[in-house]
Amino acid sequence: MTEQNRNPGNGGETHQQAGGDVPVLTTNHGVPVSDNQNSLKSGARGPTLLEDFVLREKIFHFDHERIPERIVHARGSGAHGVFEATDDISDLTRAAVFTKGTKTEVFTRFSTVAGGAGSVDTPRDVRGFAVKFYTTEGNWDLVGNNIPVFFIQDAIKFPDLIHSVKMEADRAYPQAGSAHDTFWDWASLTPESTHMQLWAMSDRTLPRSLRMMEGFGVHTFQLVNAEGKSSFVKFHWKPRLGLQSTIWDETLKLQAADNDYHRRDLWEAIDGGDFPEWDLGIQVFDKAFADAQPYDVLDSTKLIPEEDVPVRIIGTMTLNRNADNFFAETEQVAFLPTNVVPGIDFSNDPLLQGRLFSYLDTQKSRLGTTNFHQIPINAPRNDAQNFQRDGMMQTKVPKGRANYEPNSLSVIGEDGGPRESPNGFATTTNPTGPDEQGEKLRIRAELFGDHYSQARLFWVSMTDNERAHIASAFTFELSKVGPAHIRKRVVANLRNVNEELAARVADGIGMDLPPANPAFREPVDMAPSPALSIQRNMKDTLAGRMVGVLIADGSDGAEIDTVTSAIEGAGGKVFLVAPKVGGAKLADGSMKEAHGQLAGSPSQLFDAVAVVLSADGARALLKEGAAVQWVMDAFGHLKAVAASADARPLLDRAGVEKDEGVVALDQIASAATKRYWAREDGVRTLA
Structure with a gap:
């Protein structure tokens, strides 16, 4: 003992x-x-x-x-x-x-x-x-x-x-x-x-x-x-x-x-x-x-x-x-x-x-x-x-x-090993000499x-x-x-x-x-x-930070460009995430190449997220567990979540409640610079 x-x-x-x-x-x-x-x-x-x-x-x-x-x-x-x-x-x-x-x-x-x-x-x-x-x-x-x-x-x-x-x-x-x-x-x-x-x-x-x-x-x-x-x-x-x-x-x-x-x-x-x-x-x-x-x-x-x-x-x-x-x-x-x-x-x-x-x-x-x-x-x-x-x-x-x-x-019955002995070797203390600061002691100051x-x-x-x-x-x-x-x-x-x-x-x-x-x-x-x-x-800056932008087939290219410009203009980086490796086919029929595929690019890699979806795209992703989890984790990790109007059903499925960190797409650059700590009581059980 x-x-x-x-x-x-x-x-x-x-x-x-x-x-x-x-x-x-x-x-x-x-x-x-x-x-x-x-x-x-x-x-x-x-x-x-x-x-x-x-x-x-x-x-x-x-x-x-x-x-x-x-x-x-x-x-x-x-x-x-x-x-x-x-x-x-x-x-x-x-x-x-x-x-x-x-x-x-x-x-x-x-x-x-x-x-x-x-x-x-x-x-x-x-x-x-x-x-x-x-x-x-x-x-x-x-x-x-x-x-x-x-x-x-x-x-x-x-x-x-x-x-x-x-x-x-x-x-x-x-x-x-x-x-x-x-x-x-x-x-x-x-x-x-x-x-x-x-x-x-x-x-x-x-x-x-x-x-x-x-x-x-x-x-x-x-x-x-x-x-x-x-x-x-x-x-x-x-x-x-x-x-x-x-x-x-x-x-x-x-x-x-x-x-x-x-x-x-x-x-x-x-x-x-x-x-x-x-x-x-x-x-x-x-x-x-x-x-x-x-x-x-x-x-x-x-x-x-x-x-x-x-x-x-x-x-x-x-x-x-x-x-x-x-x-x-x-x-x-x-x-x-x-x-x-x-x-x-x-x-x-x-x-x-x-x-x-x-x-x-x-x-x-x-x-x-x-x-x-x-x-x-x-x-x-x-x-x-x-x-x-x-x-x-x-x-x-x-x-x-x-x-x-x-x-x-x-205390729990294990061998605790050897211990010091009062009869063990001890250095003799010497009187303080002209070249010493004090006695030789094993001691700590008060x-x-x-x-x-x-x-x-x-x-x-x-x-x-x-x-x-x-x-x-x-x-x-x-x-x-x-x-x-x-x-x-x-x-x-x-x-x-x-x-x-x-x-x-x-x-x-x-x-x-x-x-x-x-x-x-x-x-x-x-x-x-x-x-x-x-x-x-x-x-309060986006410098050195990255925003993940989730897109899918049918997404609006103009909305993607607006989000990208706002983030990059504030010093941040944009990482486009799509359900498929090749990217997504936008509403105008053009292909938009993505930086990463949904399953391999979870939202914890990013400092904030934006969801740019069409109504059809949102309905499709409601069936994708990875997409729901992507949004759920971003909200649970207290990050800004921006979304297009048509993406709201995906946010609802992920349990995203409206607060100051859940914003429209045009507000992502200012919202993404911080975490939303007031949200924590609602998404985490604190000790």
């Missing part, structure tokens, strides 16, 4: 300790481990020490567990481009890449996190957003995600996070998703992940397009000017097309329609000359600001609200060339957070410090082995037990699914103990629809979790975020609302941040 340990030696972290007859957690070489949850630092907020052999072995082994694809971010899409610095920030940094007017070649790779290289593009997942700048001073790699925060505060916890979210160890499923026991077991035992849980359950993890999502450096870095003065900085990528996402049901159908939806969308946009663009922005602040905040700026589970420190735009990235060879470029590109140039530096963020070691090790030996300790001459003589598994030349056969910790699998305040901030910053989506997402994911105690623990944690959220999720999974889990540091209420909402930041 889980025991709460709040002594100063581990920073108050919720901690599992050895008890009963459980085996002792050791390194690969048999040395007992006293703390497997906090890396060794020079002071509570100081840099992580290379001396920490527990961290190095754990990360080293983790880096080599998969061959030959990447451990995480295995499925990616990349493109070439150029970055142009547009603002003078020489007062902040001497980095040549930021000299105003300078143009720098870049290569950018977008990726999912949890799935393998052969998984699909559209699971609910964080997206990697990595940019390699080929500067005159060497390569600078800005390696981040499409979400500004992360699940953990310390890199030593990263293997456990990924172990838990990947396919379960004994059964090799589910693939590319977090809706299963081990992830939520880990997450519910790791309160610091709560803020990221809300982001992950939001529509941020269901992007409409790689071209329509933000990117973040996640960590706090430093900018250094020519005089040696440094400032803290966070990096933001802002898409010129604005933010947009899909909704869950639409995402599922997109996956069924096109496993490569995002990859294809990016490739075709660049191939067609619609070059995606992002503005690079920075949040810059000093130590005085950092010290005045109720959170630690070195904590990667926290963001700095844009209302407190506005984002300053300093340049623009344009992706203008697809890769010539996927393997040679997109697959083999190696991003390293250690690749920085003069004028850019690291902070003591403990998650970043671990990444500085991990990425280099991973890239240098993706096909190597980490199991050298199992060779007899190297093997320990006592029984080495830990959660490091797999890798080339693994000779042991671990059983069960406990390959992460903390875990509570013993402010790192607030795991819920920014999760509250995220929740209160959402619209009612986005909150409903979050509650529905938690409900769906937890419905896939078997052990009842894990579901209960997740909901108990959510009570520290918002009572309404916890109640809706509890009701959705059919359980009584449990008492709130104790919070190590009581959360505080923060003012809403509108910048966190997708719906509040969607652009």
Whole structure:
């Protein structure tokens, strides 16, 4: 069972300790481990020490567990481009890449996190957003995600996070998703992940397009000017097309329609000359600001609200060339957070410090082995037990699914694996010397103990629809979790975020609302941040969007031309859909070629739809289930639906009720720029 340990030696972290007859957690070489949850630092907020052999072995082994694809971010899409610095920030940094007017070649790779290289593009997942700048001073790699925060505060916890979210160890499923026991077991035992849980359950993890999502450096870095003065900085990528996402049901159908939806969308946009663009922005602040905040700026589970420190735009990235060879470029590109140039530096963020070691090790030996300790001459003589598994030349056969910790699998009778020992190896604390920032401690600063305040901030910053989506997402994911105690623990944690959220999720999974889990540091209420909402930041534009136009035999060519002109005039694209591959014979007897056939071009591929039918055409399509479903899905996915007068019977059959998003053909260009959230209560059951 889980025991709460709040002594100063581990920073108050919720901690599992050895008890009963459980085996002792050791390194690969048999040395007992006293703390497997906090890396060794020079002071509570100081840099992580290379001396920490527990961290190095754990990360080293983790880096080599998969061959030959990447451990995480295995499925990616990349493109070439150029970055142009547009603002003078020489007062902040001497980095040549930021000299105003300078143009720098870049290569950018977008990726999912949890799935393998052969998984699909559209699971609910964080997206990697990595940019390699080929500067005159060497390569600078800005390696981040499409979400500004992360699940953990310390890199030593990263293997456990990924172990838990990947396919379960004994059964090799589910693939590319977090809706299963081990992830939520880990997450519910790791309160610091709560803020990221809300982001992950939001529509941020269901992007409409790689071209329509933000990117973040996640960590706090430093900018250094020519005089040696440094400032803290966070990096933001802002898409010129604005933010947009899909909704869950639409995402599922997109996956069924096109496993490569995002990859294809990016490739075709660049191939067609619609070059995606992002503005690079920075949040810059000093130590005085950092010290005045109720959170630690070195904590990667926290963001700095844009209302407190506005984002300053300093340049623009344009992706203008697809890769010539996927393997040679997109697959083999190696991003390293250690690749920085003069004028850019690291902070003591403990998650970043671990990444500085991990990425280099991973890239240098993706096909190597980490199991050298199992060779007899190297093997320990006592029984080495830990959660490091797999890798080339693994000779042991671990059983069960406990390959992460903390875990509570013993509650349901499973082997939970070894635990830390109070008698394990512990680094001797040294008096603070002239070159040290403090004692060598495995500890986190006090402010790192607030795991819920920014999760509250995220929740209160959402619209009612986005909150409903979050509650529905938690409900769906937890419905896939078997052990009842894990579901209960997740909901108990959510009570520290918002009572309404916890109640809706509890009701959705059919359980009584449990008492709130104790919070190590009581959360505080923060003012809403509108910048966190997708719906509040969607652009009222058709640029980068596509409207599906359903036609059939007998359709009016003039009406089709009117719709096409209106959409293209507003910057959108038209995709003609017909029941037959060859297109449709119009009312004047001419043939109109279609871009796609009805059964293979579902409406979830489009941002809005228009139905241009004659009375005879509508009667014919009333008998076509695919046509009824095409209209029904568009309405259910909250999109604009425009129709000719004769097409109304098809809309009636599909259950399309009149509202502000159901319009005449001549209104499609203005109506297609948005979703109609008020419709959602009528077409979806919300948690």
